[in-house]
Amino acid sequence: MDFFNDHKKLFSSALAFFLCLTLVICILPALDNQRVIQPLPNAKHLTAQETRGKLIYIREGCVACHTQQVRNIDMDQVFGSRPSLSADYALNKRMSFLQNTATLMGSERTGPDLTNIGARQPSKEWQFTHLYNPRAVVPASIMPSFKWMFIEKEQLGPNDIEVSVPDEFKKGVKGKIVASQDAKDLVAYLLSLKQVELPSNIPVREFLYKSEKKEAANSGKGGNLPDGAALYTANCVACHQASGEGLPGAFPPLKGSSVVLGDDLELYITIIMKGYNARVPEYGVMPPVGTTANFKPEEVAAIMNHERTSWGNNAKEVTAEEVKAIMDKIK
Structure with missing residues (x-):
């Protein structure tokens, strides 16, 4: 009972017990995490x-x-x-x-x-x-x-x-x-802020509770392609807008665009894959969206067909084969 009556012993013991718990529960696991968890091979330090x-x-x-x-x-x-x-x-x-x-x-x-x-x-x-x-x-x-x-x-x-x-x-x-x-x-x-691609020896974790997603088929000559509207929404709509009219003074319209409606597919695909600087004061420089997103020919074809047939545009659809040939050429 003397132990509980001696405040020095009581508080010293409580402090020692707290420090031991902190060491075992917090500090040692944190140090072990720093030792075990290493940056991914392609990760870059901030400039x-x-x-x-x-x-x-x-x-x-x-x-x-x-x-x-x-x-x-x-x-x-x-x-x-x-x-x-x-x-x-x-x-x-x-x-x-x-x-x-x-x-x-x-x-x-x-x-x-x-x-x-x-x-x-x-x-x-x-x-x-x-x-x-x-x-x-x-x-x-x-x-x-x-x-x-x-x-x-x-x-x-x-x-x-x-x-x-x-x-x-x-x-x-x-x-x-x-x-x-x-x-x-x-x-x-x-x-x-970009996700680093995982090395081949690290398995990719799956997303859970997936909802069923219907693959939209493009019935044109391009055959079955991904959903061009969804790809456009994910990659293009922020600048060119859902209406395809762009933003006057900032980003050019795709509705009625001579590039979108024209027959120069190489120029069109090059812009998607490598970006474009129109050197026009009212419009900014377009980044290489296709290269950044690692677009496949089927995805590029789907986006092009969406743009060529939406908002009143009425141009001939393209095929994944046509797109692939040009992508191979401009690499």
């Missing part, structure tokens, strides 16, 4: 600019609305090609001794997951426009505008990036909208 962008991402509270974790359930498949693994976060380190921001996995999806946003939306122009005013590219967006990260200038400097913003969102703007260094750094960080 200095991307690291600054990560700090801005934290500063602006982006983590409150966006996650960076693709769960292994079917509804998360839109955010990445596979569920996230512990190894995906192995390169993340503490920002400082007092800042434990090694991972920004988040806990709420007011906005979409950003794990693979660098691959899902690789266009710098789109990212800058979306940051300036999200409603300019996503009408239903509830994301706040980050206009304070942009500058108005009369003349562009040598390193300035002008942001393509539709006229209806430029009210009160007298000069050119230019991205600040903070905006450049933040976009650089967002574009660095």
Whole structure:
């Protein structure tokens, strides 16, 4: 009973017991995880600019609305090609001794997951426009505008990036909208967020609770192709819009487009696979969407047929064989 009456012995024993539990339950497993979980072979460290962008991402509270974790359930498949693994976060380190921001996995999806946003939306122009005013590219967006990260200038400097913003969102703007260094750094960080392809010796986890998905057949001369409308929605609609009319002052229309309706399939396919710089002031540079998404000839053909036969367009459909021949040629 003397033990319970001696407060020094009692509290010393309780402290020793707490420290032992902390060591066994927290510290040793964490050290073992650091030893066992290694970065994936193709994983890349953030550059200095991307690291600054990560700090801005934290500063602006982006983590409150966006996650960076693709769960292994079917509804998360839109955010990445596979569920996230512990190894995906192995390169993340503490920002400082007092800042434990090694991972920004988040806990709420007011906005979409950003794990693979660098691959899902690789266009710098789109990212800058979306940051300036999200409603300019996503009408239903509830994301706040980050206009304070942009500058108005009369003349562009040598390193300035002008942001393509539709006229209806430029009210009160007298000069050119230019991205600040903070905006450049933040976009650089967002574009660095890409899922690393797994080595052949690591099995890919499956998405659970899959719902049945009907493969849409394209009855044209292209034969059975994937759902072109779904592919367009996943890869193109953010810039060119569901109506195919694009965004005046930002992204060109596909409705009535001479490229979409024309017979120069090599130009059309090259634009999809390798991107395009029209060198027209009102439109931004298109990124290599097809290459980034690893499109197969069947997928390119399906998207082309959707664009060539939608919104009043009435052009001849293409076949996967035609597309493959041109893709092999332009590699």
